[in-house]
Amino acid sequence: MAPEEFVVTPYEVKGRIDYERLREQFGTQPLTPELLAKLHHVVGGDLSPLLTRGVYYSHRDLGALLDGFANGQPFFLYSGRGPSGPLHTSHLVSFDFCVWLQRRLGVRMYIQITDDEKFWARSGLTREETAHWGMENLYDILALGFDPKRTHVFFDSRSIAALYPLAIRVARRIPYSTVRATFGFEPSQNIGLVFYTALQSVPCFWPSWAEGRSVPCLIPCGIDQDPHFRLTRDIAEGLGYPKPALVHSQMVPGLLGDAAMSTSGNAADNALFLNDPPPEVGRKVRNAFTGGRATVEEQRRLGAVPEICSVWALWRTRFAETDEKFAQVTRDCRSGALLCGECKGQLLERIHAFYRTHGEAREKTKGWAESTIVTAAPKPL
Amino acid sequence: MAPEEFVVTPYEVKGRIDYERLREQFGTQPLTPELLAKLHHVVGGDLSPLLTRGVYYSHRDLGALLDGFANGQPFFLYSGRGPSGPLHTSHLVSFDFCVWLQRRLGVRMYIQITDDEKFWARSGLTREETAHWGMENLYDILALGFDPKRTHVFFDSRSIAALYPLAIRVARRIPYSTVRATFGFEPSQNIGLVFYTALQSVPCFWPSWAEGRSVPCLIPCGIDQDPHFRLTRDIAEGLGYPKPALVHSQMVPGLLGDAAMSTSGNAADNALFLNDPPPEVGRKVRNAFTGGRATVEEQRRLGAVPEICSVWALWRTRFAETDEKFAQVTRDCRSGALLCGECKGQLLERIHAFYRTHGEAREKTKGWAESTIVTAAPKPL
Numbered sequence: 001m002a003p004e005e006f007v008v009t010p011y012e013v014k015g016r017i018d019y020e021r022l023r024e025q026f027g028t029q030p031l032t033p034e035l036l037a038k039l040h041h042v043v044g045g046d047l048s049p050l051l052t053r054g055v056y057y058s059h060r061d062l063g064a065l066l067d068g069f070a071n072g073q074p075f076f077l078y079s080g081r082g083p084s085g086p087l088h089t090s091h092l093v094s095f096d097f098c099v100w101l102q103r104r105l106g107v108r109m110y111i112q113i114t115d116d117e118k119f120w121a122r123s124g125l126t127r128e129e130t131a132h133w134g135m136e137n138l139y140d141i142l143a144l145g146f147d148p149k150r151t152h153v154f155f156d157s158r159s160i161a162a163l164y165p166l167a168i169r170v171a172r173r174i175p176y177s178t179v180r181a182t183f184g185f186e187p188s189q190n191i192g193l194v195f196y197t198a199l200q201s202v203p204c205f206w207p208s209w210a211e212g213r214s215v216p217c218l219i220p221c222g223i224d225q226d227p228h229f230r231l232t233r234d235i236a237e238g239l240g241y242p243k244p245a246l247v248h249s250q251m252v253p254g255l256l257g258d259a260a261m262s263t264s265g266n267a268a269d270n271a272l273f274l275n276d277p278p279p280e281v282g283r284k285v286r287n288a289f290t291g292g293r294a295t296v297e298e299q300r301r302l303g304a305v306p307e308i309c310s311v312w313a314l315w316r317t318r319f320a321e322t323d324e325k326f327a328q329v330t331r332d333c334r335s336g337a338l339l340c341g342e343c344k345g346q347l348l349e350r351i352h353a354f355y356r357t358h359g360e361a362r363e364k365t366k367g368w369a370e371s372t373i374v375t376a377a378p379k380p381l
Numbered sequence: 382m383a384p385e386e387f388v389v390t391p392y393e394v395k396g397r398i399d400y401e402r403l404r405e406q407f408g409t410q411p412l413t414p415e416l417l418a419k420l421h422h423v424v425g426g427d428l429s430p431l432l433t434r435g436v437y438y439s440h441r442d443l444g445a446l447l448d449g450f451a452n453g454q455p456f457f458l459y460s461g462r463g464p465s466g467p468l469h470t471s472h473l474v475s476f477d478f479c480v481w482l483q484r485r486l487g488v489r490m491y492i493q494i495t496d497d498e499k500f501w502a503r504s505g506l507t508r509e510e511t512a513h514w515g516m517e518n519l520y521d522i523l524a525l526g527f528d529p530k531r532t533h534v535f536f537d538s539r540s541i542a543a544l545y546p547l548a549i550r551v552a553r554r555i556p557y558s559t560v561r562a563t564f565g566f567e568p569s570q571n572i573g574l575v576f577y578t579a580l581q582s583v584p585c586f587w588p589s590w591a592e593g594r595s596v597p598c599l600i601p602c603g604i605d606q607d608p609h610f611r612l613t614r615d616i617a618e619g620l621g622y623p624k625p626a627l628v629h630s631q632m633v634p635g636l637l638g639d640a641a642m643s644t645s646g647n648a649a650d651n652a653l654f655l656n657d658p659p660p661e662v663g664r665k666v667r668n669a670f671t672g673g674r675a676t677v678e679e680q681r682r683l684g685a686v687p688e689i690c691s692v693w694a695l696w697r698t699r700f701a702e703t704d705e706k707f708a709q710v711t712r713d714c715r716s717g718a719l720l721c722g723e724c725k726g727q728l729l730e731r732i733h734a735f736y737r738t739h740g741e742a743r744e745k746t747k748g749w750a751e752s753t754i755v756t757a758a759p760k761p762l
Contacts, residue, residue, distance in 0.1 A: 116545075116549045119549055119550075119553060120549075120552065120553055123553075127546075127549065127550060127762050128762060131761065131762055157545065157546055157549060157761070157762075158761070160541050160542055160545040161541055161542040161756075164497075164538065164541040164545075165508075165538055168497045168500055168501075168508065168538060168573065169500075169508060171501065171571060171572050171573030171576070172500060172501055172504075172571045172573055173571070174571060174572050175568065175569045175570065175571055175572070176557070176566070176568050176569070176570050176571070176572055176575055177568035177569055179572055180568065185557070187556065187557050187558035187561065188556045188557070188558055189556065189557050190552060190553050190554070190555060190556055190557070191552050191555045191556070191557055191560055191575050191576050191578070191579055192549065192552030192553055192576070192579065194557050194572050194575055194576065195552070195572050195573070195575065195576035197572070198572055198573065375542075380512065380538070380539070381508050381509060381512055381538075
């Protein structure tokens with residue numbers, strides 16, 4: 001793979017991603033200053049750091065969705081998680097953003113936990129494992145600050161009665177050839193995963209179906225997930241439901257320097273898991289790939305390169321408490337004033353503090369997480 | 382298509398079927414006199430007319446299943462119906478046989494009503510239609526004499542919570558390429574029907590899964606359905622469940638002379654629907670294709686040909702009240718003593734009588750049909 005090449009699909013992220021080129025390849029729209037200003041107006045306050053720092057950078061139909069909201073048409077948020085193991089910090093990007101939107105706008109959140117899909121996608125996982133991680137992941141997600149009264153969970157294996165009547169209608173509109181082209185499946189792929197995209201589309205339409213009126217949907221997701229929902233958008237009108245709007249984030253690079261913080265290759269050191277004990281977190285961050293130079297002298301002279309640094313990405317996506325702090329870290333990194341060791345130490349203080357408060361919040365969700373799971377169909381057909 | 386050619390798949394039956402050749406092509410075993418004697422011994426009484434008249438003629442593993450039963454290992458019966466419209470008389474072949482086995486052996490019956498599959502398989506049907514016909518068909522099926530206490534129904538769209546945990550495990554073991562080869566699906570086939578074979582396999586394993594012990598399954602079905610269950614048998618051992626045994630019937634020819642009583646081509650006159658009013662039944666039988674000759678004189682001299690006659694098939698599969706009556710009709714047909722008009726008149730008396738008693742029994746099932754539908758999973762995984 002040449003240095004300028006990259007591959008981004010829902011099942012693979014490879015190479016150094018040129019995000020503007022990727023956006024053009026996918027045919028999505030940029031999050032322009034005008035659109036951010038509109039969002040600022042609608043939320044009536046400061047923007048999320050995930051917006052001000054450019055982590056979210058692309059969208060489909062976000063402007064029309066915001067216009068509708070301003071005119072009294074509320075939307076709902078939809079995001080999901082394939083429970084293959086513990087959550088890691090890169091998963092926080094979409095859920096933190098959803099929490100922010102829910103708190104600012106009071107909108108409903110639908111979370112899909114795809115314990116069926118992950119069993120189909122990963123032959124090394126048992127059903128016991130995907131079901132176990134489904135609940136563990138759910139506690140972590142809810143603990144980020146979702147409103148118990150406005151948050152609803154489709155835990156696939158347990159919510160299937162709620163999803164299936166609509167999935168039947170969705171699945172008839174998706175030919176196998178479209179799934180093959182979208183995901184690049186081989187003929188040896190199991191029929192569970194082939195079917196799965198129907199179930200992943202269902203939450204986009206579920207409130208409209210359940211309530212018999214048009215309820216728009218907004219999906220915050222990594223840009224790699226866009227192909228899933230292009231397919232969903234293509235079938236929406238035929239079903240009589242609005243196309244889901246999307247807002248896309250860049251990927252969080254892995255601690256080992258990969259383009260995305262994935263653990264598919266069993267590289268546990270590539271990610272900070274939310275259940276890593278503090279010494280493990282410390283060790284992983286200390287060993288993390290940075291944009292630093294070969295020697296202290298060289299770094300003081302030339303500065304480091306934040307754009308390729310996995311530690312800078314953690315500051316950027318969550319751990320810089322203000323945009324000022326983030327600007328300062330970036331500036332001092334680039335100038336050579338801040339060396340990697342010290343930068344990591346400052347970051348670790350914040351990560352450890354987050355793990356402590358998150359752990360407490362997580363325990364509290366166990367009292368109400370079950371009540372968020374939707375188990376019954378709102379109507380038979 | 383040359384006269385000796387024929388095609389039999391779960392979605393197509395064409396040509397004049399050579400049932401022995403078909404059995405050899407499919408690799409199933411003949412129902413030998415020895416096996417019928419064993420069955421006679423196990424049921425402790427007379428055999429079903431569907432056996433004595435050769436309608437059921439082929440099997441897989443029936444001998445071992447009967448040996449197990451004789452040694453205290455009960456099995457259960459499984460059959461199903463795709464509710465695309467009203468039931469017709471050819472559907473009675475498998476359900477009549479199941480009633481007979483249930484009454485003789487006291488075994489459990491599981492019936493799958495595939496209102497999802499028929500919606501996926503027939504683009505002209507709405508969900509309202511497949512759900513409606515699902516209940517209508519269920520009343521007709523139960524009215525044939527099933528024991529309310531020992532009969533359980535998977536009505537797919539309503540039973541999905543009961544089926545799905547096991548379907549997740551089944552689907553991982555079925556590659557798309559196997560489904561394509563088994564059913565001859567084009568790439569344009571929708572992903573619902575691609576997935577469907579997993580749901581059709583689930584009932585074969587459901588009691589074993591639910592009870593955590595090996596419960597053998599017997600599936601009486603038309604020989605055209607064998608490919609479905611070959612696939613199921615291939616995955617059984619990997620899941621840790623017994624392979625379902627099968628007993629195969631020949632197809633009931635259509636009233637217009639086709640190899641099978643199908644209404645896929647919208648040929649309503651090809652079948653006797655259980656909701657046809659009596660004058661309609663009379664008209665269809667009077668117009669039915671027979672094995673008669675061009676003139677009365679010729680028929681008296683040469684006799685007729687029962688083997689190609691759609692009316693003889695009705696005598697054979699249900700309406701001859703004894704094997705003696707069936708033998709007499711066959712003999713008199715072949716000799717020329719019985720002309721087609723008189724034969725049809727005698728048959729119609731019996732069909733009308735059946736429709737009357739069946740209609741009464743059907744009304745009574747409405748009081749308990751709902752209670753047979755399984756809606757909850759016996760365990761979460």
